[in-house]
Amino acid sequence: MPKTLFDKVWDSHVVHQIKEGPDVLFIDRHMIHEVTSPVAFLGLKNRNINVLYPERTFATADHNTPTLNQHLPVQDPLSANQLETLERNALEHQISYWGLGHEKNGIVHVVGPEYGITLPGATMVCGDSHTSTHGAFGAIAFGIGTSEVEMVLASQCIMQPKPKKMRITITGQLQNGVSPKDVALFIISQLTTSGATGYFVEYAGEVFESMSMEGRMTVCNLSIEMGARGGMIAPDQKTFEYIKGREFTPQGVAWDKAMAYWSTLTSDSDAVFDKEITFDGSRIEPMITYGTNPGMGTGITKKIPNASSVEGAQTTYQKSLDYMGYHEGETLLGKKIDYVFLGSCTNGRIEDFRAFTELVKGRQRAKHVTAWLVPGSHKVLNAIKKEGLFDTLTQAGFELREPGCSACLAMNDDKIPAGKYAVSTSNRNFEGRQGPGSRTLLASPTVAAAAAVTGKVTDPRELMNT
Amino acid sequence: MAYDKFTVLNSTAVPLPIENVDTDQIIPARFLKATERVGFGDNLFRDWRYKQDGTPKPDFVLNQGKYHGKILVGGKNFGSGSSREHAAWAVYDYGFRCVISSFFADIFRNNCLNIGVLPVQVSPEFLAEIFNAIKSNPQTELEVNLGNQTVSLLKSGTTESFHINPYKKENLQNGYDDIDYLLNLKEDIKGFAQNTPL
Numbered sequence: 001m002p003k004t005l006f007d008k009v010w011d012s013h014v015v016h017q018i019k020e021g022p023d024v025l026f027i028d029r030h031m032i033h034e035v036t037s038p039v040a041f042l043g044l045k046n047r048n049i050n051v052l053y054p055e056r057t058f059a060t061a062d063h064n065t066p067t068l069n070q071h072l073p074v075q076d077p078l079s080a081n082q083l084e085t086l087e088r089n090a091l092e093h094q095i096s097y098w099g100l101g102h103e104k105n106g107i108v109h110v111v112g113p114e115y116g117i118t119l120p121g122a123t124m125v126c127g128d129s130h131t132s133t134h135g136a137f138g139a140i141a142f143g144i145g146t147s148e149v150e151m152v153l154a155s156q157c158i159m160q161p162k163p164k165k166m167r168i169t170i171t172g173q174l175q176n177g178v179s180p181k182d183v184a185l186f187i188i189s190q191l192t193t194s195g196a197t198g199y200f201v202e203y204a205g206e207v208f209e210s211m212s213m214e215g216r217m218t219v220c221n222l223s224i225e226m227g228a229r230g231g232m233i234a235p236d237q238k239t240f241e242y243i244k245g246r247e248f249t250p251q252g253v254a255w256d257k258a259m260a261y262w263s264t265l266t267s268d269s270d271a272v273f274d275k276e277i278t279f280d281g282s283r284i285e286p287m288i289t290y291g292t293n294p295g296m297g298t299g300i301t302k303k304i305p306n307a308s309s310v311e312g313a314q315t316t317y318q319k320s321l322d323y324m325g326y327h328e329g330e331t332l333l334g335k336k337i338d339y340v341f342l343g344s345c346t347n348g349r350i351e352d353f354r355a356f357t358e359l360v361k362g363r364q365r366a367k368h369v370t371a372w373l374v375p376g377s378h379k380v381l382n383a384i385k386k387e388g389l390f391d392t393l394t395q396a397g398f399e400l401r402e403p404g405c406s407a408c409l410a411m412n413d414d415k416i417p418a419g420k421y422a423v424s425t426s427n428r429n430f431e432g433r434q435g436p437g438s439r440t441l442l443a444s445p446t447v448a449a450a451a452a453v454t455g456k457v458t459d460p461r462e463l464m465n466t
Numbered sequence: 467m468a469y470d471k472f473t474v475l476n477s478t479a480v481p482l483p484i485e486n487v488d489t490d491q492i493i494p495a496r497f498l499k500a501t502e503r504v505g506f507g508d509n510l511f512r513d514w515r516y517k518q519d520g521t522p523k524p525d526f527v528l529n530q531g532k533y534h535g536k537i538l539v540g541g542k543n544f545g546s547g548s549s550r551e552h553a554a555w556a557v558y559d560y561g562f563r564c565v566i567s568s569f570f571a572d573i574f575r576n577n578c579l580n581i582g583v584l585p586v587q588v589s590p591e592f593l594a595e596i597f598n599a600i601k602s603n604p605q606t607e608l609e610v611n612l613g614n615q616t617v618s619l620l621k622s623g624t625t626e627s628f629h630i631n632p633y634k635k636e637n638l639q640n641g642y643d644d645i646d647y648l649l650n651l652k653e654d655i656k657g658f659a660q661n662t663p664l
């Protein structure tokens with residue numbers, strides 16, 4: 001029977017099938033962080049059991065860490081306790097642990113690929129919904145809850161019903177100034193935040209084929225924002241080149257064996273998807289969101305849609321616009337911006353810093369804009385310095401922070417104040433996501449850069465031509 | 467973590483007719499700093515429920531004495547966003563045992579099932595009827611019968627059946643969790659692990 005890429009990876013990881021029930025799925029690699037793991041370890045302790053395969057779990061501290069003065073003790077006692085708990089649990093169970101200040105430390109979904117933890121054809125989970133990021137490598141990767149973290153620690157398996165399959169094909173070529181983030185925001189604006197619930201998505205077509213690995217990660221990262229469990233892209237030469245020789249990538253004979261498996265990882269030409277959607281990539285513009293969910297996005301030159309034209313959210317549409325202080329039919333161009341956040345597992349990789357720097361080069365940060373530039377990992381931070389981006393950014397009036405999730409979820413001190421507007425390269429514009437009362441406009445690093453130098457919502461293409 | 471068995475629930479309900487209620491609203495990130503599963507109910511819907519100075523917002527449904535019960539009724543696409551199980555813990559800890567909506571986000575639904583909160587998906591029409599019934603009479607009683615897989619408005623007698631995976635149903639009826647099941651499969655899992663290519 002013809003199979004999709006997703007079927008191939010899923011089916012080869014089913015340890016046991018329960019009639020009319022979920023599949024017992026073997027998990028190759030598991031990542032944990034300080035926020036969603038402590039109660040799982042407590043569960044193991046209460047049951048008096050150990051981690052079954054500690055070598056398959058990797059721990060990093062990211063959600064709750066400061067992005068300034070990481071060499072000093074963490075001030076908030078609750079955060080400090082959570083970080084210490086992670087360290088203690090990792091040590092006790094012999095799990096690799098990359099804590100604050102460690103050279104490999106960074107956001108889970110940034111460090112996973114950097115060190116070859118993420119592999120094609122693997123199953124990967126983490127107690128964070130943006131685990132879908134790793135699907136860029138042709139892995140089945142998705143976010144889980146703490147009970148499931150405990151399951152994976154205890155048994156290296158979780159129990160999941162197999163999702164339905166959707167393929168999103170984007171044909172053609174992207175316009176100049178349009179980035180992977182725009183592609184993702186565009187898809188979500190078309191599908192809504194629940195349009196892919198119950199599905200696992202495969203992204204296909206020329207746009208994804210010609211996209212860099214970083215770009216593919218950005219797109220797969222945002223799969224969850226349309227409700228999908230995850231998204232994946234068939235591995236190709238670019239994928240193999242990226243992973244080759246990384247610390248946890250198979251080496252030697254193991255590599256050859258793995259390659260034999262990986263080379264089978266494409267959807268069969270006659271495989272059937274439960275749903276197929278196609279878009280023309282050349283019609284996508286730089287995107288920006290105007291509301292309080294990632295589906296409320298539009299081309300940057302367009303007007304905020306009228307409620308009547310928005311499907312499935314009528315009762316909350318007005319509430320959402322009121323929260324943002326915007327009105328139907330307004331244009332976003334020219335709206336004042338107070339903060340810019342470049343970072344997160346969506347856009348905190350080196351390519352994102354390159355794109356941001358490229359646009360601010362030779363310009364100056366707008367005086368009233370506070371910009372938080374937070375690399376996704378130490379590796380990214382080092383590359384920023386090595387490539388000379390750091391100097392360019394400094395000349396343009398920007399400062400860099402230390403790696404972590406930062407204002408993506410504002411668990412640490414990086415909170416956007418109530419009522420202030422932030423253009424953010426992260427993934428969620430929910431009410432209060434970036435701090436109580438904060439107002440978030442999601443966009444690409446290039447759009448964020450344009451806002452950072454002009455102090456208002458600006459079409460980056462206008463700055464690119466000059 | 468073990469939880470109470472779920473069989474039949476008769477209760478009034480709290481209405482929250484808002485779509486796309488995301489997990490950041492159910493429990494904001496700044497309340498995720500605990501290392502134990504205690505006290506999350508206090509911060510359920512924190513920023514909708516309280517002003518920044520900590521005083522209750524009188525408009526919010528949980529602050530209106532007239533609505534109470536063990537059932538939370540939410541608008542379409544309930545629980546979207548983050549995978550934080552803390553959202554389900556907060557719902558449970560506040561005292562809800564069941565959430566009714568016309569559509570749930572996947573991870574939230576799973577998390578609920580794993581901790582003993584029953585997510586019940588009904589048709590948009592029935593959801594509207596439930597909201598109307600509660601609005602006109604906050605004392606409206608609902609019955610959620612897991613064995614029969616039905617949810618009813620007791621006064622009008624309107625009933626709709628809902629779907630649940632038989633395995634999960636049995637777990638909820640008995641208060642079992644998946645880890646018990648997985649630990650029994652350990653030898654199979656070890657055998658499987660030896661033959662994985664990665």
Ligand code: SF4
Binds near residue numbers: 128130346
């Ligand atoms: S950057 Fe944001 S989305 Fe990514 S792992 Fe951190 S909190 Fe989650």
